[in-house]
Amino acid sequence: MTARLLDGNAIASAIRDEVRPRIAAFTARAGRAPGLGIVLVGDDPASHVYVRNKTRSGMEVGLHVDLHQLPAATSLDEVLALVRRLNRSETHDGILVQSPLPPALGDEAERVVFDTIDPAKDVDGFSPGNVGRLVQKRETLAACTPAGIMEMLDRSGIPVAGARAVVIGRSDIVGKPMALMLMHRDATVTVCHSKTKDLAGVAASADILVAAIGRACFVTRDFVKPGAAVVDVGMNRIDDRARVEAIFPEGSKRRQQFEKNGSVLVGDVHPEVAEIAGALTPVPGGVGPLTIAMLMKNTLTAAERRAGGAG
Ligand code: GUN
16 A cells, blocks of 8 residues: 555645635734734754744735744843733734743743743643643644644544544643544544553554654554554654665655755654555645644634634
């Protein structure tokens, strides 16, 4: 079997097409576009790429995107002061502080920052109030990556109710909210992590397997039940020639990319899984674009709710 590729770019484009006229309607009614404040602290190269994509996409759908880039030496107090200013702003409907924050800000910095964001503007769905609302299946702003994955499953005709779902990874950003969303849609969910015994065996029981561990090509064919839907959340850059040559056959597009750029982007799922899975998200072009499309949607939702209804 060769897996059907789940085209994240196409689904994200469909979501943006749905959101764009609603943003235009809000803008006409409110006399201003929904506003998204993005805070990027430090020099993490991947974060810069993500934020650039979020900014571009936001502007393309008609949001007002207000990007604050702060140097790595910024203090936590300065970041919090900016977040409080955005909380008070009438014209900022959504606030996003890109994770990870620089390690120098301390282990608790992210928690403190996410605790400070006004839950009504928390378009990442990371604040404890919004996480609690998700746990209780109440109306909330939900984390964009897992919300995007649910959209992808639904729009690709992959049944969730009654399915066995296995989520590898228990992060606050992906693993935990993913497990909750699948459970709320009546999947039978198992969450795996670094201490799970027989991880491959547990994963191979899944009809829906979500890999969110951040380890390049970790999920190999023995993790996958034939015909399963496999969702790859990983974004890992590898620059080791021997590894690249072990993963990708000679003459393949990825090998050519490696020769050109000196590195390739891979997911948490090994490409050999395409021979076993029924459906698979590519990296890049799978989950990533959906995360951004859901951020657009959450920002619009936050704007409409703040304006009291549909704007
Ligand atoms: N870092 C990786 N993914 C995300 C995300 O969805 N939101 C934020 N704020 N930071 C991230």
